[in-house]
Amino acid sequence: MSVRPVRVPGMDKDQVTEQLSGSWQDTRPARDALVRQGAAVATAVVDVLADERSPVDWTISADVLCRIGEPALLPLAQAVASADSPEVARRAGWSLGRLDVADPAVYEPLLKHPHPEVRGDALFAFQRRGEAAARFVGRLLPSLGDPDPKVRQRAVWAFEAIGAGALSALRHLREQPATGPRIRSGALEALAAVGGPAALGRRDQDAWRRLTRIKRLTEIPEALHLCGSWYAVPTGDQAAVLEAFDLGDPEPVTLRTGASAWNQDQHAWDRKRPHACCARVFVSPALDGWTLVFGHTSQDTHRIEDADDEDGAFEHVVRRRCADLSRRFGAAQWYGMSCGDGWTAWCIAEGGEVVRHYDAFDAEEGGDEDGENGGETGGDEGPAHPAEAGYLLPHQDGFPDDAFAGVPSSDPEAFRARYEQVKEELGIPDTCYATDIAARLSVDPGALDARTRVTGRGVLALTACGREHGHPAGALAV
Structure with missing residues (x-):
């Protein structure tokens, strides 16, 4: 491997570009040499980082700047403030918040910088240090009142x-x-983010409950962001639903708060709080006669986690839960949707028995030309339900093999045009998802609106884990 000669201090942008053009491995000696030169080359390296047409991969110049540390602080702050594109601001901000400095106090002056993105990047530097940044709490407090909402959010994350x-x-x-x-x-939002409702004083808790009561009086149902799973039972007897799921300590909330809690808990990955995803459940008010239950109970969650085959255990838990609920309430359904991929699933039980279970990721190709499947094939179990009539299932492809021949994959508009043309000419049905089945059988929570009939009130209720560990930390929308 050939190594470029390392130049002396005082390089300009072109010379730095020459040194850093190459792969990560090939440029290692040059990067190390530039780091040793420190302040003498910091501005030139920032210029390379900010040049979107530069042949230097931005991560290479960012590595140099992060290791240079404090001498790169002000040049990077200037690059963020003067960036002429979001990409340049992102690169410079990424580097600014990750400088290798002995004392994070060097970031303090940037907390009052006139540019909001610089202030936010400085807060991120404190956020990265976690508990070690506790000695700076007093100097971070004013950022909670920053005029820019993004900076205020970054301050909350720093305190969290x-x-x-x-x-x-x-x-x-x-x-x-x-x-x-x-x-x-x-400060209230930060308190909730750090310690959850338990961190709030009695006055704040009372104020939150008053606000909830006021908001509930005039709340108009809105479509929920769907990522996760929920159950649906045809009843307005909330007490019976709470008992069926072994839930306690119900706290009345708005639909907006319940949805906020469900989404937050569904995406909880904090290993320091292992029960964040199974501590509470949102039980909706009766929506057009159906009660929806969002979240995971302690028993179901830990039964799946402790199983050798988590996928198999998950399906077993869902099927058993639906069967038990339908035995009690006459019918029950479970639905799943993902906001990150194409996963969708549903389970339908009637009179104590599961009559249909479908999981798009586990389903195998099969069935007749009408999309019906009379056997059990992985995630496509049981005969097609009447609610699926007129739809293709997500794993089915109704298009001929040559439907898109000649259409360049790099042209999404042409692909879409051909898709619509072939679909219309051949009468190919729409593909159904969990929300389509829910809309036909019970309630689609992704389509709630002013026409939805609401009876009673929704609650956040604690599972067995929640009763032991309390509500998860995090501020919720009201």
């Missing part, structure tokens, strides 16, 4: 990363009305 070491200062700030409503509101 700091954790319990920030609670005392945040509570004290909440008790100081002279600080202004915006910063006190930010």
Whole structure:
């Protein structure tokens, strides 16, 4: 492997480009040499980073800047503030928040920088240090009242990363009305993010409940963002639903709060809080006569986690739960949707028996030309349900093999035009998803609107894990 000669300090942008043009491995000696030169080359390396036409991969120049550390701080801040494209701001901001510095106090002046993205990147530097940034809590508090909402959100995340070491200062700030409503509101959100409802004082909890009661009076149902799974039972007897799922301590909430909690818990990956995804469940009010249950109970979650075959255990839990619910309520359904891929699934039970179970990712090709399947083929079990009539199932392809011959894969508009043309000419049915089946059999939570009949009130209820560990941390929409 040939190694380029390393130049002396005082390089300009072109010389740095020459040194850093190449692969990650080939440029290692040059990167190490530039790091040693530090302040003498920091500005030139920033210029390379900010050049979207540069032959240098931006991660290579970012590595140099991060290791140079403090001398790159101000040049990067200037690059963020003067960026003429979102990509340049992203590159410079990424590097700015990750500088290898001995003391994060060097970021403090940037917390008052006139450009909001610079302030946000400085907050990210403190966020990365987690609990170690607790000594800076007092200097981070003003950022909770920043005029820019993105900076305020970044400040909340910084306090969330700091954790319990920030609670005392945040509570004290909440008790100081002279600080202004915006910063006190930010402190409230940060408190919830750090410790959940338990971190709030009695006055704040009472205020939240009053606001919830007011909002519920005029709330108009809105479509929920669907990512996860939910059950549907044909009843307005909420107490019976809570008992069926072994839920307790129900707290009345708006639909918006319930949906916020479900989405937050569904995407909880914090290993420090292992029960965040199974501590609570959102039980809806009766929606057009159906009660929907969003989330995972303790028993179901841990039964799946402890199984040798998690996929098999998941299906078994869903089927048994649906059968038990339908025995109690006459019918029950379970639905699943993902916002990150094409997964969709449903399970339908009537009178104590599962009559249909479908999982798009497990289903195998099969059945007759009408899409019906009379046997069990992986995730496509049981005869097709009447609710599926007139649809293709997600794993079925109704298009001929040559339907898109000659259409370049790089031209999505041409592909879409051919798709619509062939679909119309051949009368190919639409593909159904869990929401389509739910709309026919019960309620599609992704289509709630002012026409949805709402009876009763929704609640956040604790599972066995929740009753032991409390509500997950995190601020919820009201």
